[in-house]
Amino acid sequence: MLFKQLFDQETWTYTYLIADPISKEAVLIDPVNTHIDAYIALLETQGLQLKYTLETHVHADHITASGLLRQRLGSQTGVSQLCGATTADIQIQDGDVFEFAAGEQIKVIATPGHTSGSISYCWRDRLFTGDSLLIGGCGRTDFQGGDAGAQYDSITQRLFTLPDETLVYPGHDYQQRWVSSIVQERTTNPRLAGKSREQFIDIMNNLNLPKPRLIDEAVPANRYCGLDENERQDAVALRDEQPLRITTKTEDLVTAAKQQVTEVDVVKAKQLLAEGHIVLVDTREESEYAAGHIEGALLLPRGVLEFKIGSIPELADKGKSVLIYCRTGGRSALASLTMQQLGYTNVLSMAGGFEAWKNI
Secondary structure: OOEEEEOOOOEEEEEEEOOOOOOOOEEOOOEEEEHHHHHHHHHHHHHEEEEEEEEEOOOOOOOOHHHHHHHHOOEEEEHHHHOOOOOOEEOOOOOOOEOOOEEEEEEEEEEEOOOOEEEEEEEEEEEEEOOOOOEEEEOOOOOOOHHHHHHHHHHHHHHOOOOOOEEEEEOOOOOOOOOOEEHHHHHHOOOOOOHHHHHHHHHHHOOOOOOOHHHHHHHHHHHHOOOHHHHHHHHHHHHHHOOHOOOOHHHHHHHHHHHOOEEOOOHHHHHHHHHEEEEEOOOOHHHHHHHHHOOEEOOOOOHHHHHHHOOOOOOOOOOEEEEOOOOHHHHHHHHHHHHHHHHOOEEEEEEEEHHHOOOO
16 A cells, blocks of 8 residues: 655644555545645656545645545545535544455544544544544634533543554644654643543643634635635535535535524525514625625634624624525534534524525
């Protein structure tokens, strides 16, 4: 098998290539958009066909190349179903197995904590941990639904129970270290070794790190597999207008969200808005909003909801009534569920979205 660890010096990001020189099938984990030409050149030099691009989470420090690789090479994109990247081909769940070549398997281990959708991948004796577990550290937990307690549980109960000799390949390293092992991290990682869950939470809650430089650009883009504004619009249109293109897991994700939120039709929505005392939120992209929106709607795209919501004065009161809409109702259901998880107690999703609004 062919294995390469690639490095982006600008963001200190590791990308991993796994490939079979016989079948020519290849997999990339956490590709960076600024290196897409280098990836394609490497694949062509080795005569490889890219089957999957897999993400460990929705990144805040770089933009993924997965969407562009899908466009140029036809590979499938995979992101955790908890990340909200609904344009990905595969909504990954804990325990999924990606098969390629002759009997090769990449196994999915859910490791929430750095973000709610963080996952690790295990291939043979190698573990690709993204930002969940770093060499001598771990990813921060103060944005994107991070949870220090969940991260401690993920690392100690799931990753540290793997064989001692399992090699740990992280998503980043800032000291030019390339690989570690489970036994090394379990016994020497200063944030984890000998630390109780309460001690770890205290450490993580007091890091006081600066905001990631690219977060406002990277997270929204990565929710669309790294595609730019125009490409995102095309992806959304394909999803909304050709639902058969959505993977079953994505359909299940939207269906599950609708079962957990309260939907109202357009007639009821207009009644509520006429009565007042409700915040109207448009969760589409900026270009969609600019092309037409409901008067008085606040723009809060689904891709930036978690870390933009705190800066909107109208949403400071989590008990206030909120009505959310999108194009046809799928994104608004997901956004409503996210807001519920953030503690908002009276959130409504408008069934049918802006398309239905225009028709009544």
